[in-house]
Amino acid sequence: MSPAAKKPAGVVSGLAEIAAGTSIPLNWTSSCFERIARREPEVEAWAHLDRDGAVERAGGHIDNGSLKGLPIGVKDVIDVAGMPTECNSPIEAGHIAADNAVAVQRLIDAGAIVLGKTVTTEYAFMAPGPTRNPLNLEHTPGGSSSGSAAAVADGQVPVALTTQTGGSTIRPAAYCGIVGYKPPFGTVPNDGLRLLAPSLDTIGLHAASVADIAAVASEMEARPRKVDGVTHPKFAVIHLPVEAARNGVNTRLMRDAAERLRKAGAMVRELDAPNVFLDVDAAHRTIMSPQVARTFAEIYRSHRDVLSDSLRGFIEQGQNTTDHAISQAHACVARAHMAVQSLITADEILLCPAADGEALRGLDFTGSAVFCRPWTLLHYACMTIPAGIGPGGLPLGLQLIDPSPAGDCLFGPAAFAESVMSRKFTSGRIQ
Amino acid sequence: MSPAAKKPAGVVSGLAEIAAGTSIPLNWTSSCFERIARREPEVEAWAHLDRDGAVERAGGHIDNGSLKGLPIGVKDVIDVAGMPTECNSPIEAGHIAADNAVAVQRLIDAGAIVLGKTVTTEYAFMAPGPTRNPLNLEHTPGGSSSGSAAAVADGQVPVALTTQTGGSTIRPAAYCGIVGYKPPFGTVPNDGLRLLAPSLDTIGLHAASVADIAAVASEMEARPRKVDGVTHPKFAVIHLPVEAARNGVNTRLMRDAAERLRKAGAMVRELDAPNVFLDVDAAHRTIMSPQVARTFAEIYRSHRDVLSDSLRGFIEQGQNTTDHAISQAHACVARAHMAVQSLITADEILLCPAADGEALRGLDFTGSAVFCRPWTLLHYACMTIPAGIGPGGLPLGLQLIDPSPAGDCLFGPAAFAESVMSRKFTSGRIQ
Numbered sequence: 001m002s003p004a005a006k007k008p009a010g011v012v013s014g015l016a017e018i019a020a021g022t023s024i025p026l027n028w029t030s031s032c033f034e035r036i037a038r039r040e041p042e043v044e045a046w047a048h049l050d051r052d053g054a055v056e057r058a059g060g061h062i063d064n065g066s067l068k069g070l071p072i073g074v075k076d077v078i079d080v081a082g083m084p085t086e087c088n089s090p091i092e093a094g095h096i097a098a099d100n101a102v103a104v105q106r107l108i109d110a111g112a113i114v115l116g117k118t119v120t121t122e123y124a125f126m127a128p129g130p131t132r133n134p135l136n137l138e139h140t141p142g143g144s145s146s147g148s149a150a151a152v153a154d155g156q157v158p159v160a161l162t163t164q165t166g167g168s169t170i171r172p173a174a175y176c177g178i179v180g181y182k183p184p185f186g187t188v189p190n191d192g193l194r195l196l197a198p199s200l201d202t203i204g205l206h207a208a209s210v211a212d213i214a215a216v217a218s219e220m221e222a223r224p225r226k227v228d229g230v231t232h233p234k235f236a237v238i239h240l241p242v243e244a245a246r247n248g249v250n251t252r253l254m255r256d257a258a259e260r261l262r263k264a265g266a267m268v269r270e271l272d273a274p275n276v277f278l279d280v281d282a283a284h285r286t287i288m289s290p291q292v293a294r295t296f297a298e299i300y301r302s303h304r305d306v307l308s309d310s311l312r313g314f315i316e317q318g319q320n321t322t323d324h325a326i327s328q329a330h331a332c333v334a335r336a337h338m339a340v341q342s343l344i345t346a347d348e349i350l351l352c353p354a355a356d357g358e359a360l361r362g363l364d365f366t367g368s369a370v371f372c373r374p375w376t377l378l379h380y381a382c383m384t385i386p387a388g389i390g391p392g393g394l395p396l397g398l399q400l401i402d403p404s405p406a407g408d409c410l411f412g413p414a415a416f417a418e419s420v421m422s423r424k425f426t427s428g429r430i431q
Numbered sequence: 432m433s434p435a436a437k438k439p440a441g442v443v444s445g446l447a448e449i450a451a452g453t454s455i456p457l458n459w460t461s462s463c464f465e466r467i468a469r470r471e472p473e474v475e476a477w478a479h480l481d482r483d484g485a486v487e488r489a490g491g492h493i494d495n496g497s498l499k500g501l502p503i504g505v506k507d508v509i510d511v512a513g514m515p516t517e518c519n520s521p522i523e524a525g526h527i528a529a530d531n532a533v534a535v536q537r538l539i540d541a542g543a544i545v546l547g548k549t550v551t552t553e554y555a556f557m558a559p560g561p562t563r564n565p566l567n568l569e570h571t572p573g574g575s576s577s578g579s580a581a582a583v584a585d586g587q588v589p590v591a592l593t594t595q596t597g598g599s600t601i602r603p604a605a606y607c608g609i610v611g612y613k614p615p616f617g618t619v620p621n622d623g624l625r626l627l628a629p630s631l632d633t634i635g636l637h638a639a640s641v642a643d644i645a646a647v648a649s650e651m652e653a654r655p656r657k658v659d660g661v662t663h664p665k666f667a668v669i670h671l672p673v674e675a676a677r678n679g680v681n682t683r684l685m686r687d688a689a690e691r692l693r694k695a696g697a698m699v700r701e702l703d704a705p706n707v708f709l710d711v712d713a714a715h716r717t718i719m720s721p722q723v724a725r726t727f728a729e730i731y732r733s734h735r736d737v738l739s740d741s742l743r744g745f746i747e748q749g750q751n752t753t754d755h756a757i758s759q760a761h762a763c764v765a766r767a768h769m770a771v772q773s774l775i776t777a778d779e780i781l782l783c784p785a786a787d788g789e790a791l792r793g794l795d796f797t798g799s800a801v802f803c804r805p806w807t808l809l810h811y812a813c814m815t816i817p818a819g820i821g822p823g824g825l826p827l828g829l830q831l832i833d834p835s836p837a838g839d840c841l842f843g844p845a846a847f848a849e850s851v852m853s854r855k856f857t858s859g860r861i862q
Contacts, residue, residue, distance in 0.1 A: 189759070189762060334618075338618075338838050405768070406773035
């Protein structure tokens with residue numbers, strides 16, 4: 001393999017090399033750009049690259065923050081000062097951000113180097129960008145954080161910022177075989193984010209491992225996210241009342257994961273989602289669409305013809321949603337939360353698929369978020385753990401959900417699950 | 432005292448008499464109307480009375496439901512089939528409801544008799560109705576559930592339906608010396624409620640005792656609300672970062688309550704509200720006002736000149752609230768919830784004043800909801816327990832808040848607190 005093809009270091013190993021003096025930030029950033037130069041024509045993960053700026057920043061003085069020299073990608077709905085935020089829409093073409101989003105600033109303050117902006121679907125909704133799944137270029141990388149997932153999975157950058165309003169972080173991580181993390185709603189400020197639905201939008205991360213995520217999330221959430229020490233985590237496989245949950249691949253994935261986690265020392269039980277979950281998916285749409293109608297009110301007035309059919313239709317759905325439907329949807333969320341809370345035990349982590357099977361062929365549809373929307377709606381932290389290869393030869397993702405009231409139980413069990421499930425990755429396929 | 436002045440039975444005692452055959456529903460309903468006839472000219476608690484209909488229903492066949500023959504009042508923002516829902520606004524004058532609200536229907540199905548509609552402030556926002564505090568006619572009964580609180584406190588009806596979006600159930604109960612109950616958000620459907628802010632509006636109850644509330648709430652929430660058995664409840668006095676919390680009367684109320692509860696066998700500790708509570712009150716406004724702007728969009732277009740200044744101003748504030756402010760407010764709520772959850776122990780009930788001191792003199796202002804808004808915003812169940820007489824000779828209310836994730840810990844500790852605090856009621860004033 002040529003030097004340009006060599007993948008740059010991951011977050012933890014790269015930071016360790018810099019701390020030990022065996023590498024310097026400039027090398028890390030340069031190796032990313034070498035990989036990008038070689039792969040970008042095929043993968044198309046980036047909406048904007050700032051090679052000169054990044055090389056200059058990486059070669060200059062960086063304070064000894066916890067992320068000193070870490071190259072990062074930023075989804076193109078999140079502002080980076082001096083770079084475009086174009087949201088994959090012609091409406092935003094040429095818009096240059098004046099300030100860093102708070103999430104970005106926190107990482108820069110810790111020593112991170114922004115390489116550029118990663119491709120998003122149109123405004124982080126459904127209409128796809130050009131990005132391809134680096135594991136099979138004819139397949140979608142998932143969305144809406146398409147470029148972040150593809151760039152990280154392809155080793156072009158060790159970590160990238162994402163967002164999730166439905167399943168936009170968890171699903172592309174599953175499709176690309178990496179780790180995805182959606183923090184509990186509210187721990188990462190949304191200042192500098194192009195909003196879609198303010199009560200749901202959550203900035204998250206893609207990286208290669210739970211430890212890599214933890215290092216970056218600790219700075220982004222401004223609270224320590226620790227991976228160490230859980231030897232007998234408690235898991236509950238939760239069966240959602242959706243058709244995809246009865247799909248063979250998803251069923252086998254969950255059976256395989258439960259068995260392997262149990263053998264490794266975890267407690268794993270099965271849980272049927274409470275009946276109120278029959279209404280949760282509709283409640284997500286009922287709560288989200290009027291918020292999108294509001295955030296896009298001005299654009300809808302002035303540029304509706306430039307919007308995709310999917311986004312325009314969703315806005316119109318939001319405009320026509322009754323206040324009583326919204327009231328019922330909020331009640332549904334509250335009852336779903338109380339029902340989950342009365343079912344779980346302390347520190348228990350829920351498990352379900354991260355996506356409906358493998359990445360679909362074709363780039364038109366970034367896949368279903370049916371396994372993600374309930375947890376986004378409930379504001380719970382979620383994580384994708386690579387969990388095997390499906391019958392089509394592409395990755396499957398296991399989703400861990402943290403329903404703990406304080407939202408601080410996820411990382412230990414996630415590291416445990418990763419160490420267990422990663423063994424599968426080289427050993428065979430889930431047929 | 433003349434027969435007409437005799438107060439009708441409370442919920443539990445009246446139901447027991449009917450079950451034992453020592454009374455019949457018609458007697459109970461008739462005794463309410465006798466009391467109403469005598470007192471309504473002074474208290475003005477009712478927006479609409481249906482004496483003939485109620486007497487006919489009470490005298491006819493009633494199935495043996497758990498609330499057989501119970502007379503109830505219904506706040507005039509909640510639909511009762513065939514009665515007006517006028518919301519104390521000329522805009523709604525003459526509007527007759529076609530169907531019962533679900534909350535009302537559940538009580539009727541259990542055997543309740545609706546006597547009429549109780550006075551609300553304009554659309555359950557701030558502009559007051561004519562209702563007076565029955566304990567001192569020159570003072571406000573509180574709001575927005577003004578008529579419900581006054582009618583129950585005056586013994587005109589044993590229980591009345593209320594709503595709360597800020598402090599509209601908890602505060603008037605405190606001012607009138609009765610028990611108020613706001614269920615956890617989502618357990619009582621809002622169908623048939625004139626909405627103000629769909630993510631906050633909660634139908635609740637006013638009654639004379641925790642046991643009375645429990646009997647009715649069990650039907651209204653369609654889940655058993657039990658009062659029995661807690662001998663050593665855990666309480667935490669939570670100090671909110673608001674000026675009213677440092678007011679002498681409120682401070683003395685909480686000190687007195689803590690001492691008395693402790694002596695009676697409760698564990699009581701002191702807790703400073705986490706720093707994020709500095710932003711919670713503003714977050715309530717930021718989340719509520721755009722929702723009110725949406726629910727009142729059509730009325731604002733067609734009748735804005737008929738709205739009170741306070742409601743019109745609030746709608747306009749909501750119209751001008753930015754999506755980023757809304758996003759920050761939602762994040763604030765999520766962080767406040769996580770912070771509370773990480774502070775409390777299992778089954779612990781929070782305590783703070785139910786209102787800022789006693790009911791104010793005059794009817795123009797129904798009082799501050801500063802002690803209530805945080806908990807409404809967090810969707811927690813709350814209850815007012817009468818807790819003594821203030822320096823002005825009017826009641827003070829203790830607020831119990833249930834932060835438990837499943838929302839099912841309130842009634843036992845509330846009954847305990849009631850039995851402790853009611854002793855005070857006859858013994859002296861908190862100076």
